[in-house]
Amino acid sequence: MTCIKTQSLITAFINDELEIDVLEAFVEHIRTCDECSEELEVYYALLTAMKQLDEDKNLSNNYKQELIEKLDKTEERIIHLRYNYYRKKGILVFIMLLWAMFFSLQHYFDPPPLENPVTESRFGLRKSFMEDRFDKTSEELEGFLENQE
Numbered sequence: 219m220t221c222i223k224t225q226s227l228i229t230a231f232i233n234d235e236l237e238i239d240v241l242e243a244f245v246e247h248i249r250t251c252d253e254c255s256e257e258l259e260v261y262y263a264l265l266t267a268m269k270q271l272d273e274d275k276n277l278s279n280n281y282k283q284e285l286i287e288k289l290d291k292t293e294e295r296i297i298h299l300r301y302n303y304y305r306k307k308g309i310l311v312f313i314m315l316l317w318a319m320f321f322s323l324q325h326y327f328d329p330p331p332l333e334n335p336v337t338e339s340r341f342g343l344r345k346s347f348m349e350d351r352f353d354k355t356s357e358e359l360e361g362f363l364e365n366q367e
């Protein structure tokens with residue numbers, strides 16, 4: 219982030235109006251750039267004092283310390299938000315992995331489907347079929363079928 223860009227965001231920063239990505243770049247620049255950090259100090263003191271006067275509050279006596287605390291808190295918030303973001307992503311990936319594992323393991327742990335051989339059947343035998351396949355004569359087969367009924 220450039221100095222011009224950073225300084226244009228000072229008011230928004232003081233009013234807590236920056237999105238996390240911009241906020242992160244902003245704080246990073248403030249931490250490394252003396253010029254912008256001084257600029258921020260001046261604006262912070264000015265805007266905060268104006269706000270305090272507006273709201274009939276007592277004026278702070280240490281804006282610099284307050285600003286340091288605000289920057290620290292902001293960094294904590296960024297870390298917290300980032301952590302939450304990755305944690306949520308991590309949980310999602312973890313759930314998907316579990317899901318995939320569940321479905322692939324289910325295959326191994328499930329008992330094989332029970333075989334269900336036909337022991338009783340009311341299907342009649344087709345004689346023409348049986349004549350070709352049965353060793354016995356068709357008369358014997360007919361007798362056998364009649365006994366079954």
Ligand SMILES: [Zn+2]
Nearest residue numbers: 221251253254
């Ligand atoms: Zn700068």
